[in-house]
Amino acid sequence: MREYAFFLGCIAPNRYPGAESASYKTAEKLGIKLLDLEGASCCPAPGAFGSIDLNVWYAMAARNLVLAEQMKKDIALICNGCYKSIWEVNHKLKHHKELREGVNEVLKGIDMEFKGTIDVWHLAELFYDPAIVGVQKIRDSVKVPLTGTRIAVHYGCHLMKPRKERHFGTTEHPTWMEEMVAALGAEPVEYRNKMLCCGAGGGVRGYDLVHSLDITNEKMINLMEAKVDALTEVCPFCQLQFDRGQIEIQEKFGVSYNLPVLHYCELLGLAQGMTPQELALDLHGISCEPFLKKVL
Amino acid sequence: MARTKGYPEALEKKLADTRLYEDERHPEFTKTVEKISMTIPHMCYQCGTCTASCPSAPRSSYRIRKFVRRGLLGLEDEALTDPDLWLCTTCYSCTDRCPRDIAPTDVIMAMRNLAFKRDIIPVNFLKTVQAIYTTGHGVPNNDVNRAARKKLGLPADPPTTHGFPKYVKGIQYILDYFELKKNADRIVKEREG
Numbered sequence: 001m002r003e004y005a006f007f008l009g010c011i012a013p014n015r016y017p018g019a020e021s022a023s024y025k026t027a028e029k030l031g032i033k034l035l036d037l038e039g040a041s042c043c044p045a046p047g048a049f050g051s052i053d054l055n056v057w058y059a060m061a062a063r064n065l066v067l068a069e070q071m072k073k074d075i076a077l078i079c080n081g082c083y084k085s086i087w088e089v090n091h092k093l094k095h096h097k098e099l100r101e102g103v104n105e106v107l108k109g110i111d112m113e114f115k116g117t118i119d120v121w122h123l124a125e126l127f128y129d130p131a132i133v134g135v136q137k138i139r140d141s142v143k144v145p146l147t148g149t150r151i152a153v154h155y156g157c158h159l160m161k162p163r164k165e166r167h168f169g170t171t172e173h174p175t176w177m178e179e180m181v182a183a184l185g186a187e188p189v190e191y192r193n194k195m196l197c198c199g200a201g202g203g204v205r206g207y208d209l210v211h212s213l214d215i216t217n218e219k220m221i222n223l224m225e226a227k228v229d230a231l232t233e234v235c236p237f238c239q240l241q242f243d244r245g246q247i248e249i250q251e252k253f254g255v256s257y258n259l260p261v262l263h264y265c266e267l268l269g270l271a272q273g274m275t276p277q278e279l280a281l282d283l284h285g286i287s288c289e290p291f292l293k294k295v296l
Numbered sequence: 297m298a299r300t301k302g303y304p305e306a307l308e309k310k311l312a313d314t315r316l317y318e319d320e321r322h323p324e325f326t327k328t329v330e331k332i333s334m335t336i337p338h339m340c341y342q343c344g345t346c347t348a349s350c351p352s353a354p355r356s357s358y359r360i361r362k363f364v365r366r367g368l369l370g371l372e373d374e375a376l377t378d379p380d381l382w383l384c385t386t387c388y389s390c391t392d393r394c395p396r397d398i399a400p401t402d403v404i405m406a407m408r409n410l411a412f413k414r415d416i417i418p419v420n421f422l423k424t425v426q427a428i429y430t431t432g433h434g435v436p437n438n439d440v441n442r443a444a445r446k447k448l449g450l451p452a453d454p455p456t457t458h459g460f461p462k463y464v465k466g467i468q469y470i471l472d473y474f475e476l477k478k479n480a481d482r483i484v485k486e487r488e489g
């Protein structure tokens with residue numbers, strides 16, 4: 001069993017606890033144990049904090065990183081926004097002496113020091129990596145295949161972009177998550193402009209909700225054209241934007257789509273036999289019932 | 297989608313005037329932007345690939361290419377006072393496609409940092425700071441969610457600063473070190489009374 005410090009972030013534990021619960025359980029079935037990272041905070045939100053003062057963003061993310069360094073564990077997390085903060089600040093501080101010294105000057109005041117001794121991973125990349133889990137093991141863990149459903153993937157932005165700083169290869173047309181969807185027995189579905197952003201990031205959701213929803217709406221139109229039963233993603237903030245966002249789109253633009261939106265861990269949980277209750281799917285803004293009827 | 301936000305009149309006038317005035321250029325602005333962003337807007341040849349990749353462009357007057365140009369020319373006031381500065385979702389599509397290896401997204405982030413130094417910042421950004429100062433979370437827990445967590449067999453509060461509030465002190469120390477909470481409170485109060 002591989003062990004990782006589980007960096008929770010905000011939206012999964014505080015809005016979609018089913019995604020958190022599913023992460024522990026699905027990972028465990030695949031040989032990954034997620035340990036509590038006691039005292040972790042918001043990553044902090046890269047859009048808000050990075051926009052105000054990058055130095056605060058570095059220092060706050062470094063505090064979270066040091067907690068995991070003290071545990072001597074790599075971090076695993078389930079949110080693209082958290083990945084941007086935690087992975088990227090770890091990377092920057094490891095490779096940029098001046099930044100590291102600046103951050104450590106701040107952390108000194110709370111008896112902490114960033115040493116750069118751990119790595120950061122998104123749980124989805126650990127699931128996909130054949131050296132850790134791999135698609136075959138995911139397939140083998142499925143008890144309730146999601147046969148007969150058409151599922152689209154939203155990759156989000158901050159896991160794979162900027163491409164040159166990351167290690168995921170193409171950001172124009174990736175297909176690795178579609179492989180992970182197919183492993184659950186569902187049919188992965190392509191749709192127009194798949195890599196378009198959800199619209200929520202960079203503080204835009206809070207700054208100009210209608211503008212941000214208009215981007216989401218464009219994605220929804222493209223998804224509906226592809227006649228999908230559900231959308232899956234690996235970012236609770238994208239999930240919020242698509243799930244609660246559909247309700248806001250209904251209020252502001254008068255169109256309703258009712259497309260269920262599930263985090264990949266929730267989807268994997270279902271396929272591994274977790275019940276909708278164990279996934280707290282009732283907390284979703286858009287009912288997952290039509291999708292569940294097809295699979296259960 | 298029609299724009300919902302009107303520009304301040306003075307800015308509108310200024311933007312309508314396409315001439316470049318030498319006295320509006322601040323070469324040190326270009327340098328500061330490059331230092332903070334760790335990218336190279338002065339290499340931009342204005343091809344427009346960034347704007348063409350931008351999800352915010354088709355639904356607003358926001359043009360990322362224009363901001364890169366302002367960075368290059370040192371047009372500090374024009375860049376920092378334009379409300380479109382806050383319409384970048386930081387999706388990094390422009391960065392992945394720029395043929396000159398510039399990271400326009402990071403140019404925007406640097407400009408936002410500089411705008412904040414002049415108190416130019418939408419309040420929603422500051423409210424996130426206030427939430428984190430109190431709880432450690434930008435999106436804090438609530439009672440409905442606590443009940444749901446318990447039903448799932450999870451602790452009512454996650455093992456973060458919520459479950460271990462003693463860690464909030466460290467966060468407050470960092471935010472106070474940069475005087476961020478103080479400034480956030482002051483600006484929010486000025487805007488909202």
Ligand code: SF4
Nearest residue numbers: 340342343344346394
């Ligand atoms: S894509 Fe790059 S080179 Fe082209 S206009 Fe944008 S920043 Fe300049």
Ligand code: SF4
Nearest residue numbers: 350384385387388390
């Ligand atoms: S990162 Fe910002 S400027 Fe670049 S394409 Fe995305 S929204 Fe547009």
